[in-house]
Amino acid sequence: MLGGYLGPLVIIALNLVGATIAGVAGRLVRVSVLLTLPIAISVVLVSVFTRAGTTVLFTIGPFDATAEGVDFAAQTLVRLLAIALSIGLFGMTTDPRAFVLDLERRRLSPRFAFVALATLEAVPAMVERAGVIQASQRARGLDTEGSLRARVRGVVPLAGPVILSSLTEVEERSLALEVRAFGRPGRRHLLWRNPDSTAQLVARAALLLLLVGSIVGKVTGAFPQTP
């Protein structure tokens, strides 16, 4: 039974070790749990009660919770967590600009580079804009301090304006980019390069091998199958 858990648990452990070294362990766990929570809840609810199985643990109404269902849900959960932690760790320890520009150095189109970076910028920009809009609303009497109800009330009038002003900015932003020859076909000369240290090269090679090995293992049936 541990077979189906081993892989994901190893990945989780590796991620946590890496996160601790990078000093982002606490944040990583919080964010990953928060992000997987919605999916996790629905997965658990569905699998526990609908998975075909023989060992019934308890019953709620017409639904039987089976041990097989719990096992399946648990295996799915650790996989979700492994994925979330991996992506989260990558996001928290990689400077997006360095990453994307390095991709461009390796022949990725500059347009993709831009879209990727702009997407990453989009969220902090929206957060900042939300802060400013909220300040102006508070300055006109919207009470966002004090009771929880007040705080919740403070969020609602924000959603529309933040999105709307973000959208209205998009046209001006893209114009400004076109003025700077953004759409010009062909490659550009990059201002700097980010050379890999030996350790990074070794680590990258090792990870690639692991990836290839995992795919081969899965395809040839060497790894345990999910129930």
Added chain:
Amino acid sequence: MLELKGVSYRYAGYAKAVLQEVDLTLADGEIVGLVGPNEAGKSTLCLVAAGLAPASIKGALTGTLTIDGEPMAGRKTHELASRVVVGFQNPNTQRSGIAATVFEEVALGPQNLGLDVPEIVERTRTAMALLRIEAIQLRDPARLSGGQAQLVAIAALLAMRPRHVILDEPTAQLDPAGTRLVGEALRQLAAGGTSLLIAEHKTDLLDGVCSRIVAIDGGRIALDGPAGDVLADPRLDALGVQPPSRVRLQRAIDEAGIDPRTAAAAAQAMAAVA
């Protein structure tokens, strides 16, 4: 030379043309000021003169835009970018969002033009020197004040070394010191042969910098002539443009009916301090 002939422009989806029968010429090394009430079409004129309308902003253009003898109809925006640039009021939307430092932000334009690294660096350094922003070249462009961000935005445009520069209210976010700085930079730029079109409300700034002023109202050119003449033209007030302090003060003195000797002395004093 940048030339607009018989230009009318209507935005897609709108019935009314925002610009009507506009003729405008920008000679090399000329600094032309563009004034008019808000919603007269100044911003649209800037976009059309830069070719972005209709190349990027959907709409119907009649008439022609010719830059250095070549018609710009049908050109793609990156082809326009090497010839003419336009700057907008809001420095935040002009920030690319992908530069980690001010230096990289300013270098982005030359980089996009496919220039090699020494050329990129040279153009970036010159542009930063012109706007006196070398001191902040390593700062995060997203963390600058509005005024600093605007100076960076202008430098980023100038780094592309276009022959024609159009600026739509470049000093809107700037304090008096910043405004003077931009005026200085633009004068130097024009001295090097670049032609400039500056849309502004600050007629005092235009008074010191422009050789020619064009006034627009309701999408049509209302006045076009030497700066001194247009700024003193009584029709300017009717257009909703505030004349420069020098003109307003002179009018106040004239209206008060002060005796000719004192009035003459006042005019002399004004010329001396302005």
Added chain:
Amino acid sequence: MIVVEDLVHVYPGGTRAVDGVSLRIEAGERVAIVGQNGSGKSTLVRHFNGLLRPTQGRVLVDGVDAATLRVAELAAKVGLAFQDPDRQIFSGKVRSEVAFGPRNMGLAKDQVTSRVDEALAAAGLSDDADANPYDLGYSRRKLLALASILAMRTPVVVLDEPTTGQDARGVARVEEIVGGLAELGRTVVAISHDMAFVAESFERIIVMRDGRVILDGTPTEVFAESSWTELASSYLEPPLAARVGARMEVGATPTEASLVAALTARAGSAIRTEGPAAR
């Protein structure tokens, strides 16, 4: 009305935006705050309505320490119109935008409506009441932001660069609004870079530099030749009228009207001393 005591404000990054400011603004005063970008003007006024809290020192609004009041409570006393209307406006309709403030104050529906109509009229936007704010030009959006604050009828109205980006009609409208507020006995505080606007419409000018107040007085005092070195250190220039008046040695004349008056007086006295024969 507003008392600032040894105010210091340090932003999280370490910037000391306000570095020891003490001043009093009485009810009904019209005060302009000028200075370079970064001199602390915006930071200072944001303490008046609680958007910023002092790092040291305190700010009293109507006798009460602002730090003890929530922003929403202070909003009923101090209205702040942001410099960039697009960071303030969020409604899809002009009318609802202006109604936002009064509604938050818990006013009855008919009261809200009458305030909205009144504020729109003052800003010259009555015809645009049902328009989408983004269909209005920048000038009118700025006036809309102003109207939204006027509708709250706060005793203190703070305007952050009200004439920036405005065309002549917009500037005239702002001047009218300031005059109107003064007539109603409200306190008006404006941040501005426009020295002529400030000299004409305000009775007191505070000049800030590096987080401190370096000049505080009437336009006549602040723009008199004796203050010019201080102004220059802030890269500020007195209005043309003041410079011409100084050059002609007719005294401190910050406004067109005062210069004209001084010149008329001098012309009058010249005629008296030289006699008709000299003309």
